[in-house]
Amino acid sequence: MSSRDKILAAVRSNKPGQRDLPEINIPVSYEGLTEKYTQVATAIGARVYSVESIAEIKSKLNEFFDPAKRWVASLAEFSDVAETNLANVDPHSLEDVELSIIEAVLAVAENGASWVPEQNVPQRIVPFICQHLVIIVPANKIVPTLHQAYEITAGAEYGYGAFIAGPSKTADIEQSLVLGAHGPRSLTIFILS
């Protein structure tokens, strides 16, 4: 008997009697989502700005980051300041990227996370390998909790997707929080209305 069959047979003979799935019925409040999201994202180490145009984002980026270094972006609107044609490059070649600019599908107020599926990044490695990360969040796409996030993205096709909440971090050495473990050292979020 294969290990597969052995395991399945053992499960069948040892499992407890049927227990039904519960409904997920968690109360929710839609008040002050942008404020809550901004507060939580800031608390976990991100910088958050509310902006009204891509031009405004670009001017802030020029102020925060060194334009002489390598910038990449998933949105064609940034092709004047960043490389946007990366679909076919070897991911290893992105090792020297200073700044990645990507857009989230939605953001979650309760935990400061943004949902970024594969379609929103030129390569899976892009939000991780850069020194600094910028995420643009559409202002009308902030949901209260993860329950709504999964409801909205139900049935969406993706090969890979991630909730990203804050810059890469670690507290493995004596619980001292250090930003910039392996991934981005900083996360800047622009809430675009």
Next chain:
Amino acid sequence: MNVETKDHSGLADIFNQNESRVDWHDETLWFIRSKRDKAAQGLPEWELLRETASQIKHNVLSNLDEYLEQFESNAKANGITVHWAANAKEHNEIVHSILKKHNINRMMKSKSMLTEECHLNDYLKKNGVEVIDTDLGERIVQLADEPPSHIVLPCIHKKKEEIGDLFHVHLGTAAGEADPQVLTEAARQHLRETFVTRKLSLTGVNFAVAETGEFVVCTNEGNADMASHLADVHIACMGIEKLIPQRKHLSVFLRLLTRSATGQPITTYSSHFKKPRAGQEMHIVLVDNGRTVQLGREDFRNSLKCIRCGACMNTCPVYRRSGGHSYHNAIAGPIGSILAPNLDMKEYADLPFASTLCGSCSNVCPVKIDIHDQLYKWRQVLVKEGHVSPVKAMGMRAMALTFSMPKFFSFAGKAGRTVMKYFPSVVNNKLNPWYKEREMPAPPKQSFREWYAKERAGK
């Protein structure tokens, strides 16, 4: 490790030789427990989430065979190769066979307690494969040639000065450098070189979804993503109990996991892997290694609901003061103490006794496992099966006999009080393990029974 000292109390003695370190360890973990409380209390729906999570997991246990088949078929349709391992040996051989197929002898691994349980690193090392752990805490204990002492905080037992010494030797940092910022930066540079040069990435799995065939990996550092999105081959190893039925159930578990673990609202990265990227090969290894046996133990099957948050360790008064290594098992603390005897009753017979049964572990568990009840039940099983020392077994038999004879119980109490009053050294001496680290209380003048009888008589 010396076989003779390989029981919890002996190993805890070693940890307790340095009192200030024990205090520091205790306070650090309590600080994390306090952060957990703050996060949990911030959600009015916390108890509803725990109850929902527990019920979902119960449904998983009662339909695990169907969910496994559903997951396998969806993962295959997504282009992932699915392997089944009945035990640790098969798991290690499967991983090794994938390495051999690609002619790879250097790989990177992000946190996976399952591979610790299976002793994968040792196995691969013996077979000439270099494994680099990429989680900072795991890399630190790997350089120190130690196992992790905590499932979420692998080097919580280490002082920054010790880590500085390790990095000085292995990574070339300045002698005496112990600043966490500087040491983390050194590890970042060292591990970046690993990420861009190794071709195979092995990760653990936090949750696998039967409905979609995807699996979710949670990290704060981003190491699982850095490794897996660069590697040609990604192997994800999971215990079969990591399955959940539907994608929407992730919302319940992800809301609970990190709040329980560290008090964060969510990990920095919750990465959903559904299909390999173009040109990449992706494997999943489904591992039993005793889980189906535990599923058949009615009193203990709830332990399979565990989502490995570590909250029970952070809150445990015994864990905090004895350290993770005293449990001599990949998973330490209260949850480890109910999982380990299932694997080997003889070797881990001491662990269910490493508890005060205070119940704090059950109170903080995000999936409502009755941990302290199971610890109590394991003690009974272990005594019945003859896995406790003859002295302890004899003591327990004597106690059971005493409790079953009210007159003798009353006499024994009186005798004890008299002895304690006139000859305290009979009890208060170093030969009595109960006296160790304790001050015996002054003996009461009368027993509760005597007091009760007197009170009643007065009414």
